[in-house]
Amino acid sequence: MITTPLLTLFLLLPSLALGSNGHANRMDIRSHARQRNHARAAALQENESHLLRREFNDAVEHKMARKLARNVEFAKRKADGSQCRPKNSTVPTTSWKNTSPSSTASITSSSVVASSTTTTDAATSSSTDQPQSTQASTEQQAATSSSTADNSAATGVSLVSAPASYAAHTPNGNKAGVSAGDSLGWLSGKLGWWYDWSPNPSGSCGNAVSVPMIWGGGSADGEDAARLEAFKSMTSVPQYIIGFEEPDCSAGSGSAGMDVGTAISLWNQYVVPKGEAGSILVGPSMCKQAAESGWLGPFMAGVTRKPDIMNIHVNKNSAAGIYADIDHYYNTYGLPIWVTEFACVDDSTSFIPCTDQSEIDSFIHTAVDIFESDSRIAGYAYSNGYGLGDVWPMVSNGQLTASGQTYLAALSKYH
Numbered sequence: 399m400i401t402t403p404l405l406t407l408f409l410l411l412p413s414l415a416l417g418s419n420g421h422a423n424r425m426d427i428r429s430h431a432r433q434r435n436h437a438r439a440a441a442l443q444e445n446e447s448h449l450l451r452r453e454f455n456d457a458v459e460h461k462m463a464r465k466l467a468r469n470v471e472f473a474k475r476k477a478d479g480s481q482c483r484p485k486n487s488t489v490p491t492t493s494w495k496n497t498s499p500s501s502t503a504s505i506t507s508s509s510v511v512a513s514s515t516t517t518t519d520a521a522t523s524s525s526t527d528q529p530q531s532t533q534a535s536t537e538q539q540a541a542t543s544s545s546t547a548d549n550s551a552a553t554g555v556s557l558v559s560a561p562a563s564y565a566a567h568t569p570n571g572n573k574a575g576v577s578a579g580d581s582l583g584w585l586s587g588k589l590g591w592w593y594d595w596s597p598n599p600s601g602s603c604g605n606a607v608s609v610p611m612i613w614g615g616g617s618a619d620g621e622d623a624a625r626l627e628a629f630k631s632m633t634s635v636p637q638y639i640i641g642f643e644e645p646d647c648s649a650g651s652g653s654a655g656m657d658v659g660t661a662i663s664l665w666n667q668y669v670v671p672k673g674e675a676g677s678i679l680v681g682p683s684m685c686k687q688a689a690e691s692g693w694l695g696p697f698m699a700g701v702t703r704k705p706d707i708m709n710i711h712v713n714k715n716s717a718a719g720i721y722a723d724i725d726h727y728y729n730t731y732g733l734p735i736w737v738t739e740f741a742c743v744d745d746s747t748s749f750i751p752c753t754d755q756s757e758i759d760s761f762i763h764t765a766v767d768i769f770e771s772d773s774r775i776a777g778y779a780y781s782n783g784y785g786l787g788d789v790w791p792m793v794s795n796g797q798l799t800a801s802g803q804t805y806l807a808a809l810s811k812y813h
Contacts, residue, residue, distance in 0.1 A: 564734035567678065567707055567776035569607040569638065573769060574809050575779035577739055581792040581802055582606075588809040591777060593640060593738070597629040609680075611640040612669060614654030615661065622654065630668055635675045640738060641665070641709055644685035646693040652784040653685050658693055662700040670703040680736050681705030687713065687745070688726035698731065707776060708733040713743035715752055717764050728774050735774055739781035740765055741790055751787035758789060759804045766808040780805050 565571060572590025576582070579594050579601030589606040593599055599608035616626035642654050642661055649655025661682065673679045682697065684690035687710070698704055708731050712723045720740075727735060742752035742761040752758050762780075769778040782791055792802030 564776040567734045572813055573777050574813055575777055577779045578782035584798045584806060588813045596625055597632055607637060609638045609640055610636050613643050615656040618649035618654050635672055635677055638678045639672055640680045642682035644683055647685035658696045661697055666702050673703050679705045680707040681709045683709040683711050683738055688723045708735045709738050710735055712737050712740040713745055715742050715744050715761055720765060720768055734776040736776060737778040739783055741781040741786050751790055753787055753789050755800055758801050762804045763808050770812050
């Protein structure tokens with residue numbers, strides 16, 4: 399009888415001990431270690447809660463203050479204020495040292511773009527200074543390139559930086575031309591312009607522009623006198639006018655033979671008014687090519703309106719010779735160029751026309767390729783002038799010669 403009440407009492411004691419905490423974990427009640435841990439956690443939460451959570455308010459400022467109190471040196475950018483650029487200003491161009499050719503080329507290109515942008519901005523902001531800026535730019539370009547021009551004769555490659563474009567000085571957008579009209583029938587559709595040394599070119603070649611010329615001072619021979627009178631009586635304003643024919647050499651054999659004073663007087667009186675009215679003026683040609691001296695300079699300084707285009711003759715037999723002439727005139731005068739006569743000639747010791755057909759054919763293709771690719775050249779013409787032998791002329795006995803056929807083939811690559 400006694401065992402039953404005792405067993406019942408034993409079973410009821412846990413419930414009586416829990417009292418209001420009847421929902422607590424019975425394992426916590428039985429474990430003294432668990433009770434101590436709960437007590438410590440409660441005390442920690444109440445007294446040191448700031449260690450268990452991140453204080454966001456003024457956290458950065460407090461951190462810096464603590465570091466300053468400990469004399470901690472902050473990492474910082476050692477910037478030079480003098481090198482800082484103003485807001486919205488152009489990024490300055492920097493010279494970089496780099497051994498990689500591709501990287502150097504890229505940097506150079508970027509510098510050119512930056513320079514071009516600066517020049518454009520300057521021109522926009524001060525249009526009244528444009529003539530002086532243009533002249534200074536031309537002189538600077540000529541001075542820069544003159545130091546390397548002589549090397550082109552040895553390498554056969556022009557070392558001069560070419561301008562962006564002289565397309566406005568190219569008739570019909572086609573550089574190719576020819577002197578004399580006897581070959582026009584075979585060249586229809588291939589030419590942009592042509593001339594025959596007269597004020598009134600005779601012939602037609604599709605839409606190719608026929609360009610009149612003031613050939614000489616009227617004293618070289620009877621034909622020269624007739625040409626001068628015809629030019630004086632010209633009433634139209636042609637698109638282009640070509641200047642005097644090799645006035646720096648003695649009259650005869652295709653040269654006008656004029657003194658500078660006479661040329662300046664005739665140019666100012668008869669050519670300049672056409673230029674003022676809208677004609678594009680092509681200057682006199684020099685028979686001495688790159689060796690010219692003492693004639694063209696005074697002429698350019700004495701005329702009241704300078705030519706718009708430089709006129710040169712190229713009588714050479716190699717790419718190096720062609721580039722030597724082009725570089726000389728472009729470096730010296732800074733104008734777009736018309737090669738109004740080119741022919742295969744050995745002029746190293748005298749004037750000896752080429753007679754080997756294979757040499758002529760190779761030279762024709764070389765010359766046309768150079769003229770078409772060089773942006774300093776705005777026009778070029780195959781020479782059918784005097785003293786070029788029997789193999790070079792394009793037409794013989796009313797037929798297109800082998801040389802003429804080669805020129806046609808060379809033009810067909812481009813036109």
